[in-house]
Amino acid sequence: MPQRDPSVTGFQSADQATGFQAADQATGFQAGTDQATGSLETWDHLASAGGPPAAARRPPTTPAGADSAGSTGPLKPGEAFGSRYHIIRLLGMGGMGAVYQAWDAELGVAVAIKVILPSEDDPTAAAELERRFKRELVLARQVTHKNVVRIHDLGEIDGIKYITMSYIDGADLSTILKREGRLGVAKVLQIARPVVSGLVAAHAAGIVHRDLKPPNIMVDTAGDAVIMDFGIARSTGTPMVDARLLPTGAAGRQHLHLNRTMVGAVIGTVEYMAPEQAKGQAVDQRADIYAFGLMLYDMLAGRHRAETATSALDELKARMVEAPASLRTLVPDIPEPFDRIISRCILPNPADRYQTTGDLEAELNRLDENGELIPIKRVVGMRILAAVVTIAFALLGGSWWYAQTLIPPAQHEPVSVIIADFQNNTSDPTFDRTIEPTLRRGIEDATFVSAYDRGRIRSTFGIQPPDKLDEVAARELAVKQGLGVVVSGSIDTRGNGYEISVKAIQTVTGNEITSATRRASSKEQVPDVVTRLVTTVRTALGDETSDSDQLFAMRSVSATSLGVVQHYAAAVEAQSNGRYEETRQSALKAVELDPKFGIGYQLLAVASRNLGNLDEADKYSKQALTYLDGMTERERYATRGLFYRVTGDYQQCMKEYGEMTARFAGDAIAHNQRALCLSKLRNMREAVEAMRQAVQILPKRATIRGNLAIYAAYAGDFQTADREARAIEEPYDLATLAIAFAQLGQGLLPEAADTYKQLATINARGTSWSASGLGDLALYEGRFSDAARLFEQGAAADLASKSSDRAARKLTSLAYTHLLMGRTGPAVAAAEKALLTSKNIAVQFLAARIFVEAGELAKARTMAEGLAAELPAEPQAYGKIIEGEIALKDGDARQAIKILSDANGILDTWFGHFDLGRAYLEAGGFAQADSEFDRCIGRRGEALSLLVDEEPTYGYFPTAYYYQGRVREGLKSERFAESYREYLNIRGKSTEDPLLPDVRKRAGS
Template sequence: YQAYDRELERQVALKLIRSDLAANPEILKRFKQELILARQITHKNVIRIFDLGQADGFKFITMDYIEGEDLQSLLRRKKKLEPAEAANIIAQTCRALEAAHAEGVIHRDLKPQNIMLDKRGRAYVMDFGIARSTLAPGMTQTGALIGTPDYMSPEQAKGQTLDARSDLFSVGIIFYEMLAGQTPFLADTTMGKLWKRTNELARPLGELDKTIPPTLCEIVRRCLEIDPHKRFASAAELLQQIEVWQGPKAGTRVLVQRVGGLPAYVKWAGTGLAVALVAAGFFLRSKLGTRLAAPHAPVSLLIADFDNKTGDPVFDGTLEPMLGIALEGAPFISSYNRGQAKKVAARIQPGASHMEAALAQLVAVREGVNAVVAGSIQKERSGYKVYVTTLDPATGRALLKEESDASNKQDVLAAAGKLAERIRKGLGDTTPESAQKSAAETFTAGSLEAAHQYAVGQDLQQSGKWTDAINAYGQAAKSDPDLGRAYAGTAAMYANLGKNQEAEKYYQLALERIDRMTDREKYRTRSGYYLLMHNQAKAIEELSALVSQYPADTAGHANLALAYFYGRNMSKTLEEQKRAMEITPHSLLQRVNYAMYALYAEDFDTAAKEAQSILNENPKFDQALRTLALAELGRGHNEEARQNYKKLQGVGAYGASIASTGLADLELYEGRLTEAAAILERAIADDRAAKDEEAAADRTATLALTELARGKTSEAVSAAG
């Protein structure tokens, strides 16, 4: 019933307790005990219970009133839901369960009738603690059959002791029903349904409907494992997998949980890892190459900014990425990410606008890059001349010197391709000449202007200016409509921005032009497309082939680690990231990625050790400071975590922002709600001053929950409003 609570001055939902239960003092006592516990759950996806009352001989419970319908009603109307809608409802259900399980509350009777949906699409879980409250006097949880048979876990059907994983089985049944339009354990009788779930695996969703995304099929399959140990370990782990499928617009937050129970609210935004991986080349910093990997030790090269002596701006930044593409025609060569190199250069020499050869050498020494390639282009009476020198970064000694002539502008790219071929041979490339010429055909763009715009796009991409990069790649494609790498770059940028439909469109355009790409670029384009479509198996297949043919491809190994990470195969994730580190052992970027992966794998000692070693070299590396703080928290070293967050506060605006979240979490963890609220209020003010409304909104939601936990309802409502 809908009612008005005069004390709370709000509309509430009122549930009557059956008369046979209300007449039993022991059951009423249990109701009160369970409801007191359930009232501790404060979360935006939980319908909060207010009171157990009595009027005119009726016992009742009052709770939040939601204007909408329950999930059962929605399924009766639609029969089944689109995957995105179903995933959204399950994600919100998982967030509710995460909050409840952190308080030690298991639902025990999760079903579509207990999930309410409002008009905005928000899901609310209700009736926590009520199922167990109806146990007869003297009956313990063990041996009791409590819950709705259609949605019970196997251990619940057997009357065994339950933990949080029982709720996850129920989630799996609900998810299955939303996607398939039917429950997984069909039988004519209740006992038949219970027998099936305790003895038979559910029929795979993919057999019922091949249009259901394979990733969601796998998530549901794991939820429905008969053995609780084979299911997801927690609602947080299940939520993380759903959010990975939903993509970057899902507002993901990643839970890091230590053995012994790190609290549910110790969360951190997963963007730190994503940013580091973007810099590693995840979003397809397009490069070209050829087949026939040679048994040669890996060689990493950093291309310095060329000296453009022609006065023509079309050559500004144009030759560097194209030369890198051509040099990677050798399977043992990897071109160090120039965007990352420029970030390091800015720390070494603040204010430097040009990464000339001497500065590039310092970067290479610091990052453990084997050689620096420097060059220049100048105008001559007969055309243009391009000079390239390969340098030992430690000594500055010239290892190779090459030059090439071009009769006109359009021939300059071809001249650069010839220089790259000579450098590769000088470094030991034994790729057959026919294969090298085939690669050279795909190296050139249809026009110098297309190559220049593509290079501009690369620079903007590596600077994190994704919208501007899209415009530059668009100009490149306009100048050369068959330049496949320009479409691939556009697709990657849309993926970064969370515009997956646009990303898919441009990947398709790139794939239509894949014949102009060599094998490295083909592998990267296809793997990027498969990652976008949440087809981790195909992405792993493409990236495995890439690193098999090009074992020195650092980005290939790093991206393969990412694909394994998306599939939660942490042992393979760490294995591939180690290989990326072996190729560039001094790369702080690859090392911090490894530390972050160790953190996700709950190997907090390794994460802390690696992060600390990075900080020994660069004490102001924000990603390493955050990783170390979280690793210390995972090890139960709260004070050490606090000190690292305080150091992070002094590392720029971004560092201060993420440090405030960490410090607030610590205060919440230790029960200092007033201090947590104060930190959040200051952080929100800083976010708004910086015009970062997304961060401000995120912290405001946390502040509202904090105020609610303090019993300050009006302040909570004000913050949430």
């Protein structure tokens, strides 16, 4: 999670739906906005009767009947507010409350205090205002980001409810726009970038703002922007219920008022409302993207929308039909790339907008400070440079030519190709399925092309190609998988030689892209001729590399003999069908014929690993690295990347696949592998973005989309996880698990239980996950006996099916369950049994944690030393965490803090932050502990599977609320009991949780 930066937090709120507004242009604090709630039909009725009430259009800055000149609200400047706060001045006031600058004597800093004092003649409005007040606190605190408001506390003094935040010296965006009219592109981007960054964090936490607008954006004197007012925000995990239009009691505060937040009602601000929001439909982050786009529009175009519309309601209705006019028609000097981004944000159909703020942020990051695309400088080699210098002496135009070489070429869109089986019209079986791999390796040397022959189809798409994969069958397959090009061909005998033909067609239309025929004088010359045909295909597909350069790059392909290719093709096909011993034997024959055939050793390494021969796999991986020069450029990247991944060097893995995807943007598998390594580094947001790239290339591949769904769940984007998983049509265990995870993250526990049960009907892996998930859900809810029974039964079933690693993970969960029940003996026994079952790193780590908590410190130290001695960062970090836990158990909290901080420096894990929070708590460092537990709670998605291996671990999560309560109790926070109540909401019905008496006592319940 992003780190908290208290220097840029501030205070602003918007509660116009309750008649509350105040503004102070000097400070930029505003409490109130132009919210409107109700149904669109109600608005239509009001419009026909003369328009909506003033509060739904543009509310007054002071309430009816208030003394705008002299009223100071419920608090007086110069007076104390409780024992802690001293009121400095009024920042703004409305009919139901006010905002003040105050001095916090305890912290020794200036703060902002927002207070509410609802009218006694309108109890409904009072209850609604208090609900929103609490909602603003609860939802805003779920997001820890420097560009999202950080609310400190909610309390009550002398009957006055208040919220406190840090004071910001600045102005809200609405005030800035009123003062300056329209802003320049550079200024708009300076504001836009931090706002979208804050939105990404909010959406990752499952929070949709739903009322983004200029008054809710605070800009400090340094120009940094902060998102304010989560009063009507919605957690995507909150079920939505029916709503009705409520009247208010005071005529001076006539406004549209909403009882509940739900589908079928409308809540927000008319001027910045998304069409789907106005229709009362369910909204997600795309509604915030729409409002963000309109803010950019208004910043650049000034008040054009407001000035050209008869009313805000009419303008909204128009936007529901079509997007506002292009900005460039109003302000021609706006760069086209920036205009294109804004135009996409404000399209009426949410499916046509950016689907996530992460996508939007990535697009904005491609622009420079002036809104133009950042050029990617083409690297110019010394030979070219020397040539340019020579030309410069000879020709006056030489410098112009050199300048042109620095203009980056437009990146080619990815092209996906399926290669049909070549028709072998000779009587020589050597040519059966040997031309296709040569063709594929050569075509894929074009950076924008991904090619799939028979051997790759099953491993990539998870389907068995037909026995006869001719052009017709290949085209049908391409249509189903969304591949754009089909390549087919034939080989015939011509005298003493051979004639080889190749043809490429468009999948959908069947139109021919190119065709070519070449002759080989002998069998040995066939690979060389095939690579020359490859240049024809690549050029037709859009490769601008010269034929000679293509042939030079493919020299390793053309130099590979047919015998080697034949065994290589057999190995690839066997591997794709899961016949790993057959893969191994064919690959051995290939490297026997050509000991320098590096990709053959790579196949041997993968096959050996799948057969469980890890030492042999390591040997072959190293041999593959020895012969990189015999591989294509893409194969070299893939070989190194896979080596780093299987050896646990995820940092290098991420870098290698990152360079590969930069060079070969259309390689979906490379994007997938990069995402895997990013997830292991706990960089979930980037993992999601990498998987989005892979899904764009292979939209119908279940494994690819399933990975996107899982990583989205880990990133806390539960809506995306659910949507992407459900987009997979066929039953798929990983997608079903992602749905269960998304339901858990949204608090839909009965639905998650049903989904876990459904998992058991899919396959063996699903059955194992089902047992783990149901046990973990029971553990999460405090049904410890149920959890223990489910884990024991699941482990036994895994052992019976020879799934020792999965069985061991269930045994560690069983051990943790016993530990929570206070049964240390059974906990240690279960942990020891897990270690006897598997030596998996995750099992060692989780078992060692059990030993520490059970007081078996000698065993824990031995395991910590073993983990720390490993080369990869992950086990090293785990070893450090165990060392820190031992120090904490020994009562040395300061040493524990040092060790655990080091562990988090090695690898940023949820466990590391959780234990560091415990250590700070023991040392009395309450503020630091609060930050650590905030991070843990903010990373609830990661808690779904803490070892990032799809094994459910959400049962570890509730304890974070208990420790957060302890910390806030130590900070003397007036609302510390809220954390305890969160724990009680989860496990309060348990009859087996020894922690409950202490929690209830501390919570005062």
